[in-house]
Amino acid sequence: MTIALILAAAAATAAPAAPDIVVSAALVPVDRAVSPATVTVIDEARIEALGSPFALDLIRLAPGISVATTGSQGAQTQVRIRGAEANHTLVFIDGIAFNDPAAGNEARFETFGADGLGRIEVVRGPQSALWGSEALGGVIALETPDPLGTPRASGALEYGSRDFTRGTASLVTGGETVGVSASAAYLRGDGIDSLGGGRGDRDGFETKTASLKAVARPGADGELGIVARYIEHDNQFDGLDPVTFQRADTAEASRTETGAVRAWATLGRDADAAWSGTIESQYLASDNRNRDGGTPLNRTTGDRFRVGGKLIHRLSLGETRHTLIGALEREDETFRASDTQYFGATDQRRTRGRMTYVGEWRADWNGVLATDVAVRHDDFNRFANETTVRASAILTVAPGLSLVGSYGEGIAQPTFFDLYGFFPGNFVGNANLTPETSRGYEAGVRYTSTLVSAEVTAFSNRLRDEIVSVFDNATFLSSTANATGRSRRRGIEANVEVRPVAGLAVTANYTLIDARDQQVAATATLREVRRPRHSGNLAAGWTSGPLTLGASLAYVGTRRDTDFDAFPALRVRLNDYVLGGARIAYALTPNIEAFGRIENAFDSRYQDAVGYATPGRGVFGGVRVKIGG
DSSP states (O other), X not given: OHHHHHHHHHHHTOOOOOOOEESSSSSSOEEGGGOOSEEEEEEHHHHHHHOOSBHHHHHTTSTTEEEEEOSSXXXXXXXXXXXXXXXXXXXXXXXXXXXXXXXXXOBOGGGOBOTTOOEEEEEESOOHHHHOTTTTSEEEEEEOOOSOSSOEEEEEEEEEGGGEEEEEEEEEEEOSSEEEEEEEEEEEEEEEOSSSTTSSOOEEEEEEEEEEEEEEOOSSSEEEEEEEEEEEEEEEEOOBOTTTOSBOOOOEEEEEEEEEEEEEEEEOOSTTOSEEEEEEEEEEEEEEEEXXXXXXXXXXXXXXXXXXXXXXXXXXXXXXXXXXXXEEEEEEEEEEEEESTTTTTTOEEEEEEEEEEEEEEEEEETTTEEEEEXXXXXXXXXXXXXXEEEEEEEEEEETTEEEEEEEEEEEEOOOHHHHHOOSTTTBOOOTTOOOEEXXXXXXEEEEEOXXXXXXXXXXXXXXXXXXXXXXXXXXXEEEEEEOSSOEEEEEEEEEEEEOOSTTEEEEEEEXXXXXXXXXXXXXXXXXXXXXXXXXXXXXXXXXXXXXXXXXXXXXXXXXXEEETTSSSOEEEEEOOEEEEEEEEEEEXXXXXXXXEEEESTTOOOOOSBTTBOOOOOEEEEEEEEEEEO
């Protein structure tokens, strides 16, 4: 009833909201109001108000997101969008693809800090026609602020429960045409005994992050830029007993180092330029080392090099406006594995590459209808080529009221582990695999005014050629294969944001997901593990004078998981839970702010993965110093 009254009041004074540009819903930045894509934007004000140390804590507040962490903070974390698999989410940080080729093509969410970020975008639904492999479930883009403008600097220190320590620093220097920004962050915590029930050792973590962005605009229409990021992440975890292969309170630990750089040059920067073009290249290298106490176990490394460009032509035909985009991209990846645990039996060095051709046509039909069609062809050198399509439209039926619909296809290429195996005498690869593919539809209605934004979306996706594990009873070897069945993910997302007064924004969302897995054609489907059927979030941020308040509630419904400690493996139920968090900050002076923060405010006891406990309530406090800006 309250939401209905707010919507009714807003309708009487409806007016277009301020332009909100999204960068990951098309090959060019677009006004969110005319973008058919289903996007959640978490802006800098919300990031600062909630004050979360990890980007994951903010991402999980978006609709359609399922999170699974295997234990304490800093442990392996998987994110699933709309019930898709963990390696079906493509992550960009400042335009760099951050999925790890040496870790099964998954993004290492546990390593992504929130400090230094100015914006997070979550685009849901298949986006492979634009962004390629791993964008089967959706795309998440993390962005640091523009380095141009007023020079400014800030630094913060925070301390709290479980010996959690946090230190951050950032600097922006330059002007309107040249700017450089740099940031650094340090996070550590003792963690918890995630498997031993409080009787074993704690599984802690330590994360160091550094980033640099430089932008120069030497002329009215040109831009040169470079961005770099380095992440070093150490975490302790409880793994498997080497004899029984069951969960055990082990002394295992891993170190992940990821370094990446991207450079670009653009001519025709103006959004209305008739012609514009961009060339860019990026490089990412990752190094993952595992150990048991002081004994090295294994190591995987990978790197990815991309180079490409796009050409954009904008034209008007009568009352219609069109944007035509063509893009080319070359990608090469290298993967290496080595071990001491199996005396070098898993050692391998693999390479693969692809050539990509993309075309996109965006059209605005007299301000009433906007359409977007994209086609992408990936020419792989290790497995079958794929062509993907996306077509979407948004129709304005009344001021502030729109209908949206889209069809999208997605792909996820086999991982190096899928193709070539890893564990000797146990798991072998399958070089005959083809990419996983999906087809998805969505339709929804949106309402936007100065006071309220609301959206309801229904979606349905079918996954084909899913890569699954298989076991050969004759050889006792495990391998991989493309499933003959088709898995289904469908559901409804509802989202509303209310801005009743200046400085206050409240968002609420609910998601219903029915995710069913069918590995063999013509057999029964099973409910997918670690995807809640029901989930919802509430978040708010308010700034008034020297006071800033932020709060969030996240509800995660019951889920299924598989307990492999039992033989045969058992399907188990994970209980629902609520996570509450809040932050209060007060500016003691124009440059000094004191703040306090609480995590898991209700001290919920829950599991995201069977057998692994998660942290209870945590209380933290700190101080931040800001200069300029």
